Amino acid sequence: MAVLSKYVIIVSGGVGSRMENSLPKQFHQLRGLPILMHSISAFHKDDKSIKIILVINEKHHEQWVDLCNKFAFNIPYQLVYGGETRFHSVKNALEFLFKQETSLNNLLIGIHDGVRPLISQNVIKNAYKNAEINGSAIPAIKSRDSIRIVNKNGTNEAIDRDSVLIIQTPQVFRANLLKESYKQKFEESFTDDASVIEKSGYPINIIDGDIRNIKITYPSDIDIAAIWMRPS
Incomplete structure (x- = not known):
């Protein structure tokens, strides 16, 4: 069996409007290091052969360089500027990647929120392993809360929470699936890469996520993450 090459695209172009601070949320410190650096380090720690492509807002470039110098951050990566939406940011990174790779047959690409x-080493390894076999691997966890949906007429109703999955990243795919799927025009329903792949008609393979793999959105999330990062 051919040895597969692995990439991860780390998307970090947000402005963090819900962080109650002008500093982009990916640059806030978590236990002495910017959040984004923790995310990058997780993939480098798991497998140093994984090639990292970092997507940031062009307006944040100088600020990011200053942080790398301040924290002596030297993990290798390639830099791409983001687009109008997450879809466009990922597309920019894929176009950059496909210019470097002549063959997509033995290539796996993960896409992760910065x-x-x-993100745990176990989830990373399982995601790439499952994507190699099934073409895609999307980590998810079940909801622990009761769930209600709001209908178009404004009414709401309860649904079985066991039928609801909370989707996480990294979402890993075979490269040819991503190349074909990202030829589509942007739609508002494209909230993650799995939704783009699914719209192209490809099946989505769900794997176990991790309850600790939270997305930092609010200031309190940093406090929660810091607790989970404490040595046991």
């Missing part, structure tokens, strides 16, 4: 700093 503000999920607690």
Whole structure:
């Protein structure tokens, strides 16, 4: 069996409007290091052969360089500027990647939110392993809360929470699936990469996620993440 090459695209172009602070959320410190650096380090720690492509807002470039110098951050990566939406940011990274790779047959590409700093080595390994076999691997966890949906007429109703999955990243795919799927025009329903793949008609393979793999969105999330990062 051919040895597969692995990439991860780490998307970090957000402005963090819900963080009650002008500093982009990916640059906030978590236990002495910017959140984004924790996310990058997780993939480098798991497998140093994984090639990292970092997507940031062009306006944040100088700020990011200053942080790398301040924290002596030297993990290798390639930099791409983001687009109008997450879809466009990922597409920019894929176009950059496909210019470097002449063959997509033995290539796996993970896509990860830069503000999920607690991603575990186990989830990373399982995601790439499952994507190699099934073409895609999407980590998810079940909801622990009761769930209600709001209908178009404004009414709401309860649904079985066991039928609801909370989707996480990294979402890993065979490269040819991503290349074909990202030829589509953007739609508002494209909230993650799995939704783009699914729209192209490809099946989505769900794997076990991790309850600790939270997406940093609010200031309190940093406090929660810091507790989970404490040595046991």
